[in-house]
Amino acid sequence: MIRETIVTTQSAAGEAHLAPMGASVVDGGYLLQPFRPSRTLDNLAASRVAVVNFTDDARIFAGCITGRHRSWPTAPATRLATAVRLAACLAHDEVEVERMEDDPTRPRFFCRTVHRETHAPFLGLNRAVAAVLEGAILVSRLHLMDPERVDREMNYLSVAIEKTAGAAEREAWDWLCETVADHRARAAS
Known part of the structure; x- marks a missing residue:
């Protein structure tokens, strides 16, 4: 595990x-x-x-x-x-x-x-936290992955963000999306 x-x-x-x-x-x-x-x-x-x-x-x-x-x-x-x-x-x-x-x-x-x-209680699972975690793994591998696959997976994960995210998860997701966009802009130039 x-x-x-x-x-x-x-x-x-x-x-x-x-x-x-x-x-x-x-x-x-x-x-x-x-x-x-x-x-x-x-x-x-x-x-x-x-x-x-x-x-x-x-x-x-x-x-x-x-x-x-x-x-x-x-x-x-x-x-x-x-x-x-x-x-x-x-x-x-x-x-x-x-x-x-x-x-x-x-x-x-x-x-x-x-x-x-x-130090503190675990208050339950949140799908948006899991989506951010999976998105972070994708972002850490942008240089290794096909852009279309990244887009497909980020689009899928965005559903959990839209449905279950709080302010912290939305902020984290925005950072990931900005990093993907920056990576694409650097690759295009």
Whole structure:
């Protein structure tokens, strides 16, 4: 099973980095597979710790992917002194790297959960949040995907936005749509 999360890591200089990431659930923790090159990969390899954050704020996923509002507030992790968590998360798992398997594209970090904490209740599913999440994944792969497929999938996802979105989901969706339009304009010029 893969859980869509925000993974927080820190550089050696103490700079927090947030990245949307599918965290594969494994016995005792998670398998994290950041792409090469990435700050998440560099931070995780150096510090050997991370925090897997669970949030239902679609803006954080879309904001990280589109470059908007990159300064999402963080807070110190509870058990890991060199880690931070997303301040607005519903819950978080603090993890330590047990082993790494190198790969030219996506190294595999097998992480053990050392602390789990809940901060706020999960109040239910919202289809618009799921649509934004799927849209963010599409936007992260614009350079790999056929534009017609992107349009088809974004049009399909827009139905959930129209029917179920609140202000936060609409803002996040707008960021994704603007990023697609900007990508197309750059490609056309």
